[in-house]
Amino acid sequence: MKTAYTNGTIFTMDAANEWYKNGIIITEDGRIVYAGPPNDFEQQSVDETIDLKGKWVLPGLVNTHSHILMTILRGTGDDMNLKPWLEQRVWPLEQQFTPEIGTASARLGVLEMLKSGTTTFSDMFNPNGIDSDEVIHAIADSGIRGAFSHTVFSAGSEADQRANLNEAERFAKTYRSFADGRFTTMIAPHSPYTCTPKALEECARLAKENKVMAHIHVAETDGEIEEILTRYGARPIEHIRRSGLFDVPAIMAHGVVLNDEERAFMKERDIRVAHNPVSNLKLGSGVADVAALREADVKVGIATDGVMSNNNFDMFEELRLAALLQKGTYKDATRLPAEEILAMATRIGAEAVGMKHTGCLKSGRCADFITIDPSDKPHLQPAAEACSHLVYAVSGKDVCDVYVEGRQLVKDGQCLTMDEEKIIADANRLRKQLEI
Ligand SMILES: CSC[C@H]1O[C@@H](n2cnc3c(O)ncnc32)[C@H](O)[C@@H]1O
Numbered sequence: 416m417k418t419a420y421t422n423g424t425i426f427t428m429d430a431a432n433e434w435y436k437n438g439i440i441i442t443e444d445g446r447i448v449y450a451g452p453p454n455d456f457e458q459q460s461v462d463e464t465i466d467l468k469g470k471w472v473l474p475g476l477v478n479t480h481s482h483i484l485m486t487i488l489r490g491t492g493d494d495m496n497l498k499p500w501l502e503q504r505v506w507p508l509e510q511q512f513t514p515e516i517g518t519a520s521a522r523l524g525v526l527e528m529l530k531s532g533t534t535t536f537s538d539m540f541n542p543n544g545i546d547s548d549e550v551i552h553a554i555a556d557s558g559i560r561g562a563f564s565h566t567v568f569s570a571g572s573e574a575d576q577r578a579n580l581n582e583a584e585r586f587a588k589t590y591r592s593f594a595d596g597r598f599t600t601m602i603a604p605h606s607p608y609t610c611t612p613k614a615l616e617e618c619a620r621l622a623k624e625n626k627v628m629a630h631i632h633v634a635e636t637d638g639e640i641e642e643i644l645t646r647y648g649a650r651p652i653e654h655i656r657r658s659g660l661f662d663v664p665a666i667m668a669h670g671v672v673l674n675d676e677e678r679a680f681m682k683e684r685d686i687r688v689a690h691n692p693v694s695n696l697k698l699g700s701g702v703a704d705v706a707a708l709r710e711a712d713v714k715v716g717i718a719t720d721g722v723m724s725n726n727n728f729d730m731f732e733e734l735r736l737a738a739l740l741q742k743g744t745y746k747d748a749t750r751l752p753a754e755e756i757l758a759m760a761t762r763i764g765a766e767a768v769g770m771k772h773t774g775c776l777k778s779g780r781c782a783d784f785i786t787i788d789p790s791d792k793p794h795l796q797p798a799a800e801a802c803s804h805l806v807y808a809v810s811g812k813d814v815c816d817v818y819v820e821g822r823q824l825v826k827d828g829q830c831l832t833m834d835e836e837k838i839i840a841d842a843n844r845l846r847k848q849l850e851i
């Protein structure tokens with residue numbers, strides 16, 4: 416089936432940042448075969464024509480780090496610093512999870528992501544209390560794209576730790592090319608402070624043997640740097656390097672506390688960063704020096720983290736904040752211009768999670784795109800400066816249509832693939848089972 420989407424303002428987000436007013440996208444079998452000006456487009460050459468009536472079109476957003484299984488915990492654990500938040504609130508709550516809670520939580524998270532314009536996300540699942548096979552199938556049914564990992568923690572007995580690593584490997588092998596290739600997997604040791612050096616080494620081996628990326632929380636707070644220095648005599652980046660985990664393509668969540676030497680090393684090893692501006696502020700962790708990372712030519716994607724530290728999955732909020740934080744901390748408004756932020760949320764984010772086939776509206780890439788209709792929205796008028804509006808004025812609620820691999824998943828703000836009423840009812844019913 417060949418479909419033409421006509422009369423859109425198309426932000427290709429390719430390396431040249433080309434955009435076209437009254438542009439056209441032609442898709443076939445889930446791929447883009449053309450994106451650009453209408454030139455000599457002939458309606459007869461396609462099976463179907465959809466008039467976008469001036470809507471803005473951009474690649475679906477890529478959320479490079481999330482925890483959808485925490486979605487049911489939204490609104491709990493506010494106003495706490497990272498360590499007590501994890502130890503006193505998050506982990507005791509996650510211990511109460513059942514498979515039903517985990518799956519309901521995942522569905523709610525995916526629904527929110529899709530409706531706010533995210534088409535790809537890279538997620539760390541909790542290892543306890545859930546049925547990761549059921550979760551993966553629930554996510555697959557929604558039509559979204561993603562990279563998933565069953566997180567590794569060095570907790571419990573030796574047998575428990577071995578079982579956790581075995582499950583992380585089984586999960587990575589089983590789903591490494593699942594849902595018609597929309598899903599990939601990663602090996603995700605939670606962090607250098609929750610995993611032993613041996614577990615990090617094991618994770619490095621598993622990622623290498625299974626040819627998947629590594630995903631880990633690193634350099635999130637000053638406290639983490641001190642703790643790892645005290646325990647192992649090295650800062651987190653050097654400590655993890657010694658384990659071999661950075662011998663495979665890796666993405667680190669946070670990267671708030673880094674120095675020049677570490678950034679140069681990250682460039683050399685192509686270690687990517689998932690920047691979580693809201694989560695880093697909410698947990699009092701600080702502000703990642705994204706401008707320095709970009710100057711060092713490190714790939715930086717944008718992310719939400721879980722909703723307990725956010726409290727939503729609206730990537731547009733992250734874009735705006737990511738731009739403003741660098742301008743404010745550097746006292747220099749030229750830092751991270753809107754075009755660069757948009758690229759980080761799309762093409763660069765996709766590269767950061769190892770998905771070069773999405774994130775850009777270009778012939779050969781997957782037809783993963785979203786539309787926004789500015790025509791009835793005062794906050795997006797005058798509509799001429801669309802690129803600026805996409806970073807500084809749009810919110811997830813403005814997203815109109817969402818397509819993944821040419822399949823429409825959201826139409827006029829309504830999700831076509833998920834039962835919204837049931838998902839919300841289930842989340843509220845199951846939330847009552849948790850002792851908050
Ligand atoms: C879902 S398994 C991963 C594990 O990570 C916890 N988590 C969520 N946000 C953060 C963060 O910012 N730093 C460290 N760990 C985090 C989550 O609750 C799970 O237990």
Ligand SMILES: [Zn+2]
Binds near residue numbers: 480481
């Ligand atoms: Zn996280």
